Structure formats: C-alpha cells, structure tokens
Amino acid sequence: MHMPLQDTLGLNLLAANQHQADHNRDHFNAWRLLCINVMSSPGAGKTSLLERSLASLASDLAMAVLEGDMTTQLDAQRLEAVGVPVVPITTGRACHLDAAMVSGGLKLLQQRLDPASLDLLWVENVGNLVCPAEFEVGEHRKVALLSVTEGDDKPLKYPVMFREAHCVLITKTDLLPHLPVEVERIEAHIRAVNPRCTVIRVSASSGEGLDSWHGWVRAQQRAVCDPKASTGSPARASAASPSLVLS
Amino acid sequence: MHEVDMTRCLLLSMNQWKQRHAPHTPRVRRVHLQVGTFTCVEPQQLLTTWRAAVQGSWLEGVGLVIDTVPLVGRCVVCNGTYKPDPGQAYRSPCCDHPLEEIVSGRELRIRSVEYSLDTATDFTPANPLTTAAAV
Numbered sequence: 001m002h003m004p005l006q007d008t009l010g011l012n013l014l015a016a017n018q019h020q021a022d023h024n025r026d027h028f029n030a031w032r033l034l035c036i037n038v039m040s041s042p043g044a045g046k047t048s049l050l051e052r053s054l055a056s057l058a059s060d061l062a063m064a065v066l067e068g069d070m071t072t073q074l075d076a077q078r079l080e081a082v083g084v085p086v087v088p089i090t091t092g093r094a095c096h097l098d099a100a101m102v103s104g105g106l107k108l109l110q111q112r113l114d115p116a117s118l119d120l121l122w123v124e125n126v127g128n129l130v131c132p133a134e135f136e137v138g139e140h141r142k143v144a145l146l147s148v149t150e151g152d153d154k155p156l157k158y159p160v161m162f163r164e165a166h167c168v169l170i171t172k173t174d175l176l177p178h179l180p181v182e183v184e185r186i187e188a189h190i191r192a193v194n195p196r197c198t199v200i201r202v203s204a205s206s207g208e209g210l211d212s213w214h215g216w217v218r219a220q221q222r223a224v225c226d227p228k229a230s231t232g233s234p235a236r237a238s239a240a241s242p243s244l245v246l247s
Numbered sequence: 248m249h250e251v252d253m254t255r256c257l258l259l260s261m262n263q264w265k266q267r268h269a270p271h272t273p274r275v276r277r278v279h280l281q282v283g284t285f286t287c288v289e290p291q292q293l294l295t296t297w298r299a300a301v302q303g304s305w306l307e308g309v310g311l312v313i314d315t316v317p318l319v320g321r322c323v324v325c326n327g328t329y330k331p332d333p334g335q336a337y338r339s340p341c342c343d344h345p346l347e348e349i350v351s352g353r354e355l356r357i358r359s360v361e362y363s364l365d366t367a368t369d370f371t372p373a374n375p376l377t378t379a380a381a382v
C-alpha cells in the first residue's frame with residue numbers, strides 16, 4: 001500500500017554549498033580575517049589588480065590569496081612574485097569556485113601558515129560573469145570587476161553578478177580615450193541593478209582609483225575584524241539584504 | 248555548466264531528506280523546485296542534468312517539476328511593484344528608480360517532495376499468500 005505524501009521543504013537548492021560556505025565563514029571569523037571574493041569575466045583584470053593591491057596594502061595588512069585558476073598556475077605565480085602566500089586551487093573545468101574547493105584551499109594554506117595571523121584573505125574566482133555569483137564560498141564581501149573594453153551592456157546582461165556585488169570596479173580606465181564607450185553609461189547600468197554598491201573606476205596600469213579602492217578594502221577589513229572600531233557596517237551581507245554576523 | 252553542481256547539491260539534500268525517513272525508504276514521485284528568473288539557472292539545463300544524474304540511483308525516473316518565478320521589483324518611491332525587462336531595463340517604469348527591492352525572482356528553492364511510504368515493508372504483509380507465492 002502506498003500513501004501519497006508531500007513534504008514541504010522550502011530548502012535552499014544550494015543548501016549543501018551554503019552549509020560549507022557558512023562553515024568557512026565561521027573559520028574566517030574565528031581567525032578574525034576578512035575574506036573578499038573577486039569575480040569578473042575572463043581577463044577583466046583580477047590578477048593585475050591584485051598584483052597592485054597586494055604590493056600596496058602589504059605595508060599594513062597581512063594577506064594571502066586563494067587563486068582559482070582553471071587549469072594553469074600562471075596567475076598564482078604572478079601573485080606569489082609580489083611576496084604574498086598564494087594557494088592555487090586548480091578547478092579543472094569547473095566554471096566557478098565552490099565552498100568545498102575553498103575549504104580544500106584553506107587546508108593547504110594552513111600547512112604553510114597560521115590563518116589567524118592574517119588580516120585579509122583574497123579569493124580570485126574563475127573568470128566567469130554567470131555562476132560565481134550564486135556559489136558563496138564563505139566570503140564577507142563580493143567584488144565584481146568590469147573592464148571598459150567589455151561594453152556598457154554587461155551589467156544588464158549579467159545582472160545577478162552586479163546585483164550581488166558589494167563593490168564594482170570599472171577596470172582598465174586608462175583605455176577609455178581609445179574606446180567608443182562612456183564610463184557614465186556603464187555606471188548607470190550598474191546602478192540600475194544595484195543602487196547600493198560602491199562603484200570605483202580603476203586602472204592597474206595608470207594607478208587611477210587605486211587609493212579609493214584600497215580605502216574601501218581597509219574600511220571593510222576594519223568593519224569585519226574590528227567591528228567596535230568601525231561604524232558598525234555588517235560583517236556579512238548580501239548587497240540586497242544585509243544581515244549581521246560577528247560578535 | 249553550473250547546473251551540474253546545482254544538481255549535485257540537490258542530490259545531497261535529497262539524500263539527507265531520505266535519511267530522515269530511515270528505516271523506511273520513501274518512494275519519491277516528484278520533486279518540486281522554485282527557480283527565479285533572476286538567477287543564473289537555466290531550467291531546461293537543470294532538467295537535463297537531473298535526468299542524467301539520477302540514473303541508476305534511488306531517484307531514477309523521479310520527475311523534477313520546476314516552477315519559474317518571475318522577477319518582480321518594488322519601486323521604493325511609489326511602493327508599486329513592477330516586472331523589469333530582463334537583460335534590458337531594471338529601473339521602475341513608474342518613477343524611473345533603480346531596482347532597489349526585489350520581491351521575487353531570486354528563488355533557488357526545493358519546495359516540496361511528493362512521495363509515498365511503502366507500508367508493506369513496515370508491517371506484516373496483509374496477505375501472507377502473496378508473499379509465499381513470490382518465494
């Protein structure tokens with residue numbers, strides 16, 4: 001005999017990943033470090049920006065990088081050259097990092113250093129504007145890069161990524177004089193899907209905007225790792241629905 | 248693509264759900280999902296990867312029913328709701344305000360599971376003859 005039954009679950013489809021991501025974040029909080037997930041389409045300038053930022057922020061922040069490179073270790077080598085510990089996470093053909101991969105990277109990192117000695121952990125995600133936005137890895141902040149060469153319609157075509165980002169960096173602004181693109185239009189399209197995020201124009205080549213960007217990073221680091229010293233901005237928040245963590 | 252990973256997450260959740268019913272094994276008929284249009288999920292892709300993933304598992308042949316949920320925003324100026332034009336326009340047509348509040352469209356949810364519990368395995372069979380005949 002079969003009795004037809006129905007269970008209402010109302011469960012997050014990605015509950016398994018979310019569970020691991022929350023677990024990672026618990027570790028980050030225990031270690032009192034800020035984790036930033038850096039995302040963009042391939043080649044928007046994630047590694048180039050990190051090269052500049054690591055060099056510049058290293059004077060006052062202890063950092064490490066988890067590098068999600070599809071198949072090679074080229075990006076990891078570029079960043080290691082700056083003198084910051086880098087753990088490559090070879091993702092194979094995966095189109096995004098997930099929380100389990102980052103957890104694996106953390107274990108490798110722990111073989112090299114005590115994460116509690118860090119202030120800031122960068123995660124360079126796989127170059128992809130679509131799914132990294134849906135797979136949390138335990139980060140406190142999401143940063144999305146959009147280079148001026150990609151065209152001003154990308155925030156409209158890949159809205160989820162730009163909606164989820166706490167900070168959007170418009171990169172390669174040194175190329176603007178050579179392109180038929182208006183940076184104001186790019187900004188307007190980002191704002192249309194996410195009026196609350198911070199938008200900063202940067203160039204890893206000319207150095208434009210890097211001071212503001214680094215100011216934003218430092219402010220987030222203080223807010224998450226030393227919330228009493230800051231004005232109480234939330235430790236963990238989706239751009240759309242902020243929620244508090246950390247005590 | 249990422250639908251493969253989503254299916255894997257879904258299977259993990261289904262396995263956990265099954266364990267809640269131990270020692271009985273629920274016979275699942277259908278799994279209902281809610282998928283918002285303001286996500287990176289392609290429902291058709293999800294159906295395809297589901298069919299491939301459950302082959303040979305305890306969920307083989309189980310139907311996946313996907314309800315798509317449209318993107319609806321709320322204009323915080325006039326408090327009216329509106330449906331943005333995905334890929335084109337997200338500002339409110341009433342007041343030309345950015346997409347500040349999302350009412351629906353971000354759902355990625357396992358809503359419910361339709362199943363039955365095979366009571367024959369739970370109790371002594373009603374008709375011992377059938378069991379005897381089967382031996």
Ligand SMILES: Nc1nc2c(ncn2[C@@H]2O[C@H](COP(=O)(O)OP(=O)(O)OP(=O)(O)O)[C@@H](O)[C@H]2O)c(=O)[nH]1
Pocket residue numbers: 040041042043044045046047048049075126127128171172173174175202203204205206
């Ligand atoms: N003109 C200019 N070129 C840049 C800038 N930043 C990066 N590039 C160039 O853009 C290309 C890609 O840069 P990467 O830093 O490797 O980009 P990425 O996002 O890390 O790429 P993937 O990790 O492969 O997705 C390289 O040729 C860089 O030299 C910039 O600010 N200005």
Ligand SMILES: [Mg+2]
Pocket residue numbers: 046047048075124
């Ligand atoms: Mg890179």
Ligand SMILES: [Zn+2]
Pocket residue numbers: 322323324325326327339340341342343344
């Ligand atoms: Zn309105």
